[in-house]
Every structure is written in C-alpha cells, then in structure tokens.
Amino acid sequence: MLVARLAEMWSHHEIRYPPACLASSIPDAINRDVARTLGTALIRPRGWCLGAPVERAKYMLSMPWLLLVAAIDSLEVAMSLELLNTVASLATVAIVSATAIAAVIQLRHLRVSNQISAVLSIGERFRSTAYVDAYQLLGSKLESVLEDASFRAYEIAHARNLPLPDIDPAQLEVRRATVLIGNMYEELGLLVKNGTIDRRLFVYQYALHIIEQWNRLKRYIAFVREAGGSNMVWEMFEYLVVLTLDFIRDHPATYPDGVRRLEIHNPWPVPALPAIS
Numbered sequence: 227m228l229v230a231r232l233a234e235m236w237s238h239h240e241i242r243y244p245p246a247c248l249a250s251s252i253p254d255a256i257n258r259d260v261a262r263t264l265g266t267a268l269i270r271p272r273g274w275c276l277g278a279p280v281e282r283a284k285y286m287l288s289m290p291w292l293l294l295v296a297a298i299d300s301l302e303v304a305m306s307l308e309l310l311n312t313v314a315s316l317a318t319v320a321i322v323s324a325t326a327i328a329a330v331i332q333l334r335h336l337r338v339s340n341q342i343s344a345v346l347s348i349g350e351r352f353r354s355t356a357y358v359d360a361y362q363l364l365g366s367k368l369e370s371v372l373e374d375a376s377f378r379a380y381e382i383a384h385a386r387n388l389p390l391p392d393i394d395p396a397q398l399e400v401r402r403a404t405v406l407i408g409n410m411y412e413e414l415g416l417l418v419k420n421g422t423i424d425r426r427l428f429v430y431q432y433a434l435h436i437i438e439q440w441n442r443l444k445r446y447i448a449f450v451r452e453a454g455g456s457n458m459v460w461e462m463f464e465y466l467v468v469l470t471l472d473f474i475r476d477h478p479a480t481y482p483d484g485v486r487r488l489e490i491h492n493p494w495p496v497p498a499l500p501a502i503s
Contacts (some may be wrong), residue, residue: 238404344423345431351410352435360403364442371400372445385454402478407439408460415462418469429466429473437474440467 247358279341319442351357371377380494417423429436440463481487 286410340422340426341427343418345427348414348428348432352432353445357410358404360406361439363400363403364407364439367396367400368404368442371397372449377401378449381450382453383451394420404443408443408447408463411439411463411466412460413438413462415464416468418466419462425469426473429470433470433474436470440464 264463270494373399376391377394377397380391380397383390413427414423417430418425443460447460447463451457
C-alpha cells in the first residue's frame with residue numbers, strides 16, 4: 227500500500243524530486259519496488275540526494291509527507307490485522323456457543339424421549355397378564371396364607387438360607403405372585419430414585435396402585451424383614467411409597483388450578499360414606 231501511495235503521489239506531482247532521490251532515501255526492499263512502480267531503474271546508495279541544492283531542498287521538504295504516508299499505511303495494516311483477529315475470535319465464540327446450545331437441546335430432547343419410552347414400558351408392565359394375575363391372587367389369598375404357620379415357617383427358612391420345608395403348592399403360587407409384585411415396585415422405585423423416570427410424573431400416574439399394593443404387602447414385608455434381620459427387603463418400594471404419600475399430602479387435588487370443572491350427575495342412589503373416627 228505504501229508503494230502504491232508513493233506512485234500516486236509521484237504521478238500527481240505531489241513529490242517533486244527525481245526518482246533517484248526517492249529511491250536512495252528509503253529501505254532497500256521498498257527501494258526496488260518504488261523504482262519499478264515509478265518506471266525507473268535508477269537506484270542509488272542511501273544518503274543525500276546527489277542533485278542540485280534546489281532539488282535537495284525539495285527532497286527535505288518532501289520527507290514529512292513520506293513519513294506521514296508510511297505511518298498511515300502502517301496504521302491501516304495494524305488496524306486491519308487487529309480487526310481481523312477480533313472478528314475471528316467473535317466468530318469462534320459464536321460457533322462454540324451455538325454448538326453448546328445445540329448439544330443441550332439435543333440432550334434435552336433425548337431425555338424426554340427416554341422418559342416417554344420408560345413411561346410406555348411401565349404401562350405395558352401394569353397391563354401384562356403376569357401382573358394382572360398376581361394382582362388378583364394377592365387380593366384374594368395373601369391374607370389367609372399369612373395366617374398359616376407352615377407358610378411363615380417357609381418364609382423364615384428362606385430368609386435365613388435354611389432347608390425349605392414343604393408347603394401347599396397353592397401357597398407357593400401366592401408367594402410367587404407376592405415376589406413378582408414386590409420386585410416390580412422395587413425396580414420402579416430404583417428408577418425413580420436415579421432419575422430415569424420423572425418422580426412427579428410417575429407418582430401422579432400410579433399413586434393409587436403404589437399405596438394399594440403397599441397396604442397389601444406391608445405385613446408380609448415386616449415379617450420377612452424381621453425374619454432375615456434386615457430392613458433392606460424392598461426398601462426402594464418403601465421409598466416409592468414415602469414419595470407417594472408426601473405427594474398426596476402436598477397435592478390433595480391434582481386437578482389444575484383455575485380450570486373449570488364439568489358438571490356430571492349420578493342417576494343411582496349411593497349409600498352415605500361411613501363417618502371417619
């Protein structure tokens with residue numbers, strides 16, 4: 227840029243001394259370029275211009291302009307490089323920020339997708355034939371089976387790794403149903419505890435099932451824990467019940483606030499609810 231500016235100044239007669247004077251007063255690398263640009267091959271050693279005194283005076287008067295042009299050119303180059311570095315840095319920051327935001331959004335979508343898959347899978351387990359059969363068997367047989375001393379002896383032997391006595395096959399079927407239900411809620415409690423399933427969503431959806439099955443199994447669980455000397459039996463099931471009870475206490479009505487209710491009417495007579503003592 228400096229060479230081009232000097233050539234422009236020369237062509238417009240802003241510098242009025244011979245090319246030889248110009249060529250002999252600036253650094254060698256620029257010296258050659260100036261001579262080529264101005265169309266002259268006359269390059270003399272550095273120092274004073276060897277022309278007449280008048281030309282020497284013109285040369286001296288022209289030096290401030292040369293220095294000014296050189297300073298402006300250097301400043302432009304420095305500002306251009308600094309601006310380029312700033313733009314490059316800002317572009318890098320923008321790209322990195324956009325990538326991070328996209329990654330966060332993608333992870334959020336992936337988590338929601340996993341939640342949906344987990345909820346659908348749990349729904350299938352509740353509707354499975356094995357769960358429905360076990361649910362019905364516990365509702366009709368577990369209480370009577372627990373009253374049988376031979377069944378309790380079997381549970382004590384099982385909890386203490388002793389030889390198992392023989393029991394009625396029907397009672398063994400009740401025990402299998404009990405283990406299936408208990409293990410299922412234990413697994414669900416573990417998933418909720420580790421955040422695999424959203425706690426609020428799961429408890430809201432299955433609160434009644436959780437409380438119902440715990441009330442059916444709590445006597446059995448208490449007996450097995452005491453027989454084995456450990457409270458670790460189905461503790462994640464217990465954890466799930468505590469979360470559910472706290473949720474019901476804090477949210478006695480789950481219907482959204484501010485949303486109107488529909489009026490429905492029962493056409494059949496219903497006995498009054500018993501008084502709560």
